[in-house]
Amino acid sequence: MSSVLTEEALSKIKRVHFIGIGGSGMYPLAQIFHTKGYEISGSDNNETETLEAVRKLGIKVFLGQRAENIQGAELIIYTAAIMADNPELIAAKASDAIVCERADILGVITGWYDNALCVCGTHGKTTTSSMLTQIFVDAGEDISCVIGGKLPSIGGSGRAGRSKDMVCEACEYQDHFLKLHPDCAIILNVDADHLEYFKTIENIIKSFHSFADMATKAVIYNGDDANTRKSLEGISGKELISFGWDKANDYSAEIISKKGLVTKFTVFYKGEVLGEAEINVPGDHNVLNALAAMAAARYSGLSFEAAAKGLASFHGAIRRFQLIDKVKGLTIVDDYAHHPKEIEVTLRAAKGLDFKRVWAVFQPFTYSRTEILMDDFARALEIADISVITDIMGSREKNEHGIYTEMLGTKTKNAVWFDTPHEVVDKQTAEQKEKNFDECIDYIIKNAEEGDILITFGCGDVYKLAKKLAKKLREND
Structure with a gap:
């Protein structure tokens, strides 16, 4: 395995594989390499709209990450979110291919x-x-x-x-x-x-x-x-x-x-x-x-x-105060904000618009950020009239310090939270996450009023909650 990518080496490479190709930071790199004529393949663990866009470019996508996915690749690119025990990354490092983290490739491109x-x-x-x-x-x-x-x-x-x-x-x-x-x-x-x-x-x-x-x-x-x-x-x-x-x-x-x-x-x-x-x-x-x-x-x-x-x-990037729907008098917006300051400025902007009440639906991202910035998150979320907090999305981390949603919820005024039991949340399945989102949605539907605005916050997949809420409200209507 080599981690050195020179311009000379790049000129000889034909096949490039992306581990985590559905990520927002990986997709544009795949586009650039694809446009320049490289043969591209990629893998990801979850089906997303981005993966569909990748497939439309004619790029081969593997759903699920397995060692055999990298076969034939001369350059393998991975994201910082990929953990060291990922089987595809382990196989990549044991191969003769050049293996680079996304940031290194972006450096080459700039x-x-x-x-x-x-x-x-x-x-x-x-x-x-x-x-x-x-x-x-x-x-x-x-x-x-x-x-x-x-x-x-x-x-x-x-x-x-x-x-x-x-x-x-x-x-x-x-x-x-x-x-x-x-x-x-x-x-x-x-x-x-x-x-x-x-x-x-x-x-x-x-x-x-x-x-x-x-x-x-x-x-x-x-x-x-x-x-x-x-x-x-x-x-x-x-x-x-x-x-x-x-x-x-x-x-x-x-x-x-x-x-x-x-x-x-x-x-x-x-x-x-x-x-x-x-x-x-x-x-x-x-x-x-x-x-x-x-x-x-x-x-x-x-x-x-x-x-x-x-x-x-310019009417905003996707997931930056993105209007999802207006249904039954409720305006549903999605925002990528995942830092207390970002949430604060977005909520203050929303409070300056003429809505009846402002809801914040927050999916905390990583245990370490939630732990270190917990008091700041609580202060930011209190700007909303009502806050709904989902399970923490651990992403690249393991929950080593025992950090759970209820800890943030109890610190935040006007907040409700829906916490999967501690013994299973750290190994949360897709079904458990879906159930957690459904509990939040049921609460919102029962309590939202005409003239309210609801903003989902987080850099994980909380946007799915916003879209599912809009769909369910339309079905009920």
């Missing part, structure tokens, strides 16, 4: 472009990457992109173009973004997350500093955020472009009006009015995301008018 725009930050990466991609697409640019969520205008979470420009969502998890090759680093904010790895906010700031230092041409950063400014200390030899509410920033904004999901605002560059823009996703935080995308687009040579046009046509 090096293929002359203008790699890498969007990082604790919050807002997917939305901002999607906004920026939408701007390029609407401007007729043949952009390449790798986004952490699905963008309707490109039919997925990535595409392979022929221009020099690439938009790449850059995740700080386990310092993965330090493997990239950014020409322009875009830093949205720096907050405490992934503390099971970073331990302290100071270590997080250091990593963002390293990422900014790697940028070969420019850094676009949130000048209002103290931690972001701290991460830029000592950075030189490249263009530094700031954005924020403060007029002292290079790019700033002033809100003109808010109506429904539409926010209109004036954009300033170095104190001078550039013009008016609008976005169709709620929340002041999304105005800042739009400013970052605007700055990156203009840095890349697009006009203000082109950037404004793209922002106006």
